[in-house]
Amino acid sequence: xxxxxxxxxxxxxxxxxxxxxxxxxxxxxxxxxxxxxxxxxxxxxxxxxxxxxxxxxxxxxxxxxxxxxxxxxxxxxxxxxxxxxxxxxxxxxxxxxxxxxxxxxxxxxxxxxxxxxxxxxxxxxxxxxxxxxxxxxxxxxxxxxxxxxxxxxxxxxxxxxxxxxxxxxxxxxxxxxxxxxxxxxxxxxxxxxxxxxxxxxxxxxxxxxxxxxxxxxxxxxxxxxxxxxxxxxxxxxxxxxxxxxxxxxxxxxxxxxxxxxxxxxxxxxxxxxxxxxxxxxxxxxxxxxxxxxxxxxxxxxxxxxxxxxxxxxxxxxxxxxxxxxxxxxxxxx
Amino acid sequence: xxxxxxxxxxxxxxxxxxxxxxxxxxxxxxxxxxxxxxxxxxxxxxxxxxxxxxxxxxxxxxxxxxxxxxxxxxxxxxxxxxxxxxxxxxxxxxxxxxxxxxxxxxxxxxxxxxxxxxxxxxxxxxxxxxxxxxxxxxxxxxxxxxxxxxxxxxxxxxxxxxxxxxxxxxxxxxxxxxxxxxxxxxxxxxxxxxxxxxxxxxxxxxxxxxxxxxxxxxxxxxxxxxxxxxxxxxxxxxxxxxxxxxxxxxxxxxxxxxxxxxxxxxxxxxxxxxxxxxxxxxxxxxxxxxxxxxxxxxxxxxxxxxxxxxxxxxxxxxxxxxxxxxxxxxxxx
Numbered sequence: 001x002x003x004x005x006x007x008x009x010x011x012x013x014x015x016x017x018x019x020x021x022x023x024x025x026x027x028x029x030x031x032x033x034x035x036x037x038x039x040x041x042x043x044x045x046x047x048x049x050x051x052x053x054x055x056x057x058x059x060x061x062x063x064x065x066x067x068x069x070x071x072x073x074x075x076x077x078x079x080x081x082x083x084x085x086x087x088x089x090x091x092x093x094x095x096x097x098x099x100x101x102x103x104x105x106x107x108x109x110x111x112x113x114x115x116x117x118x119x120x121x122x123x124x125x126x127x128x129x130x131x132x133x134x135x136x137x138x139x140x141x142x143x144x145x146x147x148x149x150x151x152x153x154x155x156x157x158x159x160x161x162x163x164x165x166x167x168x169x170x171x172x173x174x175x176x177x178x179x180x181x182x183x184x185x186x187x188x189x190x191x192x193x194x195x196x197x198x199x200x201x202x203x204x205x206x207x208x209x210x211x212x213x214x215x216x217x218x219x220x221x222x223x224x225x226x227x228x229x230x231x232x233x234x235x236x237x238x239x240x241x242x243x244x245x246x247x248x249x250x251x252x253x254x255x256x257x258x259x260x261x262x263x264x265x266x267x268x269x270x271x272x273x274x275x276x277x278x279x280x281x282x283x284x285x286x287x288x289x290x291x292x293x294x295x296x297x298x299x300x301x302x303x304x305x306x307x308x309x310x311x312x313x314x315x316x317x318x319x320x321x322x323x324x325x326x327x328x329x330x331x332x333x
Numbered sequence: 334x335x336x337x338x339x340x341x342x343x344x345x346x347x348x349x350x351x352x353x354x355x356x357x358x359x360x361x362x363x364x365x366x367x368x369x370x371x372x373x374x375x376x377x378x379x380x381x382x383x384x385x386x387x388x389x390x391x392x393x394x395x396x397x398x399x400x401x402x403x404x405x406x407x408x409x410x411x412x413x414x415x416x417x418x419x420x421x422x423x424x425x426x427x428x429x430x431x432x433x434x435x436x437x438x439x440x441x442x443x444x445x446x447x448x449x450x451x452x453x454x455x456x457x458x459x460x461x462x463x464x465x466x467x468x469x470x471x472x473x474x475x476x477x478x479x480x481x482x483x484x485x486x487x488x489x490x491x492x493x494x495x496x497x498x499x500x501x502x503x504x505x506x507x508x509x510x511x512x513x514x515x516x517x518x519x520x521x522x523x524x525x526x527x528x529x530x531x532x533x534x535x536x537x538x539x540x541x542x543x544x545x546x547x548x549x550x551x552x553x554x555x556x557x558x559x560x561x562x563x564x565x566x567x568x569x570x571x572x573x574x575x576x577x578x579x580x581x582x583x584x585x586x587x588x589x590x591x592x593x594x595x596x597x598x599x600x601x602x603x604x605x606x607x608x609x610x611x612x613x614x615x616x617x618x619x620x621x622x623x624x625x626x627x628x629x630x631x632x633x634x635x636x637x638x639x640x641x642x643x644x645x646x647x648x649x650x651x652x653x654x655x656x657x658x659x660x661x662x663x664x665x666x
Binding site for chain 1: 382383384388389390391392393394395396399400401402403404406408410411412433434435437438440444446447448450476477478479481482483484485487489491492493494503505506507565566567582
């Protein structure tokens, strides 16, 4: 259940025999209860009208505007490796990938639920260091969740979001029009370069922090929505693939002039590496300057224009005159 | 991400080498894309003001009243076994345990996100048969989620809920007062009896359906909230433990006259078996008749009164004059 971090399941196995009075063990052990109590204390007190933990579900005040909902799991050995990331890094990342989904709609993160399924030895305290650091940084308090035993560590975060004042509506992927500029919130390929460095045994290599602690572009997203971005998404699977998705959904083609490559990364990593969590946005030309000014006032970098939308075949991507395939660096023709 | 059933992660392994142009494989395979597309079609069309799948996050109209949030994972070998349950049963159960958490607040289920992390061979279509059957039955459409590779099947459902008309506020665990009646929505122990039967190799034994397809008591919960229940929770961990939780949270003791035992179950299963997902509620005496009438009009059974709250030590449970321990059937003294 959400509100209570219900211990109903920790340590109870479907295939285990539970006989006689010892069935009391269907409840949590004192160690598990203590862990849950420590976590609960760390979540902090709920505002007066809200109920965060200790009940079957959490009760919260709805956010402003329509309700945004996102949920993503991160899995040990698939999305992270504890060889390369600390427990706190993993907790941060589980939150960050979801926060980025809210950011990509131009939304404002609101509340989070965290379900942790993991084996014995899962360092919940350290995992929550990262989870709560991200929750705090992006003003998205953890209001409940679940803890359960599982052979593999799987962390699932579900987020609610709303709209910042002055943002008329969530920004979808499908609203780009021919003539809109295409821009990204920063240079690309850092996370892939960082992962490659970690694989080479270079823990201080370029991009390592981008891999371990991706930064969701929440403020950039709300400012772009306010300025009038017509389409937006986060770059999680690779710039090429995500460009293809946005342009396909919008029924436009893209002509790209350049691909800003992060320091220490190469063009291949920038095009197909993924996990950069920069935002990709379509901006009507007259929105670019207002957005630049708004971001500059907040001390944030200008979006980097990479090209423009055209009325070509939906999803066709041209870079420097060459047609690109979404996932890789090779030519289609 | 939520809205799109993002395939970003399916089949990509952190520990795998991805070199050169074949990095296109960081995207989904055509089989995975096809599975996602089939699922997306099954979710049905969103209402005009909502955006369910195909974007970074889902956009939905907020529910009536405060926002209820719940998230629970179910794990293969911990909460279910495919030896005893079909894929569809597992999908149903993943939804049902969460719907029950909303029901336990007197809430009305609103929208759901489903994150499936599982190994090759996970029968997504059949899993979704059960997920969507429950979503449909309880009017809680699946609006997004996530699909990812994992060595173990872990299904995490996150739900939003609101309040039904006429329900003034969510019902917490902590509101019971001395003099309130304690009641449950049905006889207890069926799920435990069913699990025991399955372990004995009796797939048609009593309670097997209660184990495979628990029924969240959503209507009973909203009616109880409307009638004036002062405290409520669902019985997921065992009647004794959950009674202890409700009375402890409320600062009351309980004197119990009887424990209604489901057909085919024994008293031990009724007290500590858990997973019945009946609701436990505290009812001021004058609310019982109105609640009975309201439920009868809907063709639903009357709540079964099992005892009353007293001003004794918080959490003390007396049954037939004997002091009970929460988890088991033995005496504390």
